[in-house]
Amino acid sequence: MSAGSARTDALTHRDADWAGLRVLVAGLGVSGFAAADALLERGxxxxxxxxxxxxxxxPLGERARILDILGAVLRHGDDAVTTLPDPVPDLVVTSPGWRPDQPLLAAAAAAGVPVxxxxxxAWRMRPRDGAAPWLAVTGTNGKTTxxxxxxxxxxxxxxxxxxxxxxxxxxxxxxLDPQPYDVIAVELSSFQLHWSHSLAPRASACLNIAPDHVDWHGSLEEYARAKGRVYTRTEVACVYNVQDAATRHLVEDADVQEGCRAVxxxxxxxxLSEVGLVEDVLADRAFVEERRTAAAELGTLDxxxxxxxxxxxxxxxxxNALAAAALARAHGVPPAAVRQGLRDFVPEPHRIADLGVVRGLRWVDDSKATNPHAAAASLAAFEHVVWVAGGLxxxxxxxxxxxxxxxxxxxxVLIGRDRSAISEALARHAPDVPVVDVDRTDTGAMDTVVRAALGLAHEGDVVLLAPAAASMDMFANYGARGDAFSAAVRRLLEQG
Incomplete structure (x- = not known):
């Protein structure tokens, strides 16, 4: 064990001895700034x-200016992110996007420096006593919702x-909020879980596993293993997807606290020990005393x-609602509050957002469907679809x-750089489905897409933007892509 790891092992709460600890923070993004600020405050x-x-x-310059005033040492350039400084730090805190084989992180691992x-x-910055429990959520899709x-x-x-x-x-x-929370709902990516070692959630969930970020993790198996870390040391309930056997296997392999249940x-x-649907009712057979013979109503589809x-x-x-309900129930939330929470929930933009009926067609923006697994879930929601797809x-x-x-x-209707791959799959599996290839990449491309969809659809159909791909070939992000689609639909409405 290195001197650095021996000292960091003792850092289990915010009032531990952080003073003088040599820390290298990798990345000056929002998370890197927050980490540096918190560490500087503790000496x-x-x-x-x-x-x-x-x-x-x-924004980068402003963060650097503040940290400089607070006493941080700032280094930038290729050398700064490839070699460890002298003296070697006791600890490296990395931004989630940095891969394990990044030269600086690899050098830290070789030197025995904890990363x-x-x-x-954040887990180690919780108070020694009375810390808010975490309800942790991961999965390929559906985490934010x-x-x-x-x-x-x-x-x-x-x-x-x-x-x-x-x-x-x-x-x-x-x-670190000065007004402590009673409980924190934490969304965790596979990147964040890879760099997490001591989390012990009150309850945890992995919603699904599908190929994603394999380039970062090296293999689908490593990606799934990182997702499975959400269950490690869970206290009350590990929530898994009955329809996704991979999530159940992750629970079976997890090292959890005594008394933790699989739900x-x-x-x-x-x-038994599941939440699910009885006709249109969300029903709980996991957190009721008589679960062998009875269930609690948590809400309805309406x-x-x-x-x-x-x-x-x-x-x-x-x-997603059932998974959220299971986590809430694991924390003791009563059925009436689960129902009210479903009613109060307002979805984020670009997540299967209903844009309304225009020219006899329902238009739906699911630009957030940035991988095939998410697009499949979106398509499964509708019977007859004119599908807008493509990108990276x-x-x-x-x-x-x-x-x-x-x-x-x-x-x-196909857009984006990799649309030919989708076109070839359509030729193999849906050869009779009409396909329009939009090769425009300018800001007016979505007007062309919407007009093409209008010409292909039958009354009552759904025109669905669920690209199955990332957006950066044409747009700044998936939000900008969804905004462009929504704006084109509005212009169609204005044309009458």
Missing amino acids: AAVTVVDATAPAEGT WGEVEL TVQMLTAMLRAAGLRACSAGNVGTPVLEAV GFTLGTPG DLRAGADSPPPAPHLVA LKGADVDDLVREAAGRLRAV
Whole structure:
């Protein structure tokens, strides 16, 4: 054991002896800034490195200016992010996007220097006594929606709660809030889990596993293993997806606290120790005393509808609600507060957002469906679809997606750099489905897309933007892509 790891092992709460600890913070993003600020406040000697030089007047420059005033050492450039400084630090705190084989992190590992992510730091910055428990959520898709539903349920129960981690408030900021939270709903990416070593959630959930970020983790097995770390040391309940056997296997392999239970969520009728659907009722057979013979009603599908005129909730939205309900119930939230939380929940933009009926067609923006697994869930929500797809596939295979969705497709409008891969899959699995290839990449491309979809659809169809791909070939992010689609639909409405 190195001297650094011996000292860091003792850092289990915010009032431990952080003074004089030599810490290198990798990355000057929002999480890196929060980490450096918290460490400096506790007397650590902090060096912050970033490949990009902080320019005055930019967010990066402002963060650098503040940390300089607080006493941090700032280094930038290629050398700063490839070699350890002298003297070697006691600890490296990395931003989640940095890969394990990044030269600086690899050098730290070779030197026996502990490497934490900002989530691990946040866990160790909790108070010694009375720390707010964490309800942790991971999965390939649906994390943000589930965490925000969960937060709505917790608040409906009268608890001071927030969404943190990969969504909402940075988790370190939530932990250090001067007004302590009663409970924190934490969204965790596979990157964040990879760099987390001592988390012990009150309850935890992995929603699903599908190929994603394999380039970062090195293999699908390593990606799944990172996701499975959400269950490690869980106290009350490990929540898994009955329809996704991989999540159940992760629970079976997890090293949890004595008395922790496995609780499934399912779109079918719930079995013992499961939450699920009985017709249109969300039912709990996991957290009721007479669960062998009875269930508690947690809400109905109507509680999930955005409004009386909106379509029924998509299956994956219902699954997210059930997972959130299981986590809330594990924390003792009563059924009435679960129902109220479902009613209070307001989805984030670009997540299967109903844009309304225009020219006899329902238009739906699910630009957040940035991988095939998310697009498959979106397509499964509708019977007849004109599908708008394409972008940066990042090597993802779309064959299974197209084969499973073929029977729902009225037509397809393709955009983006990797649209040919989707076109080839359509030729193999849905050769009779009309396809329009939009090769424009300018700001007016979505008007062309919308006009093409209008010409292909039948009255009552759904025109669905669920790209199955990232957006950066044409747009700044998935939000900008969704905004462009929504704006084009509005212009169509204005044309009458």
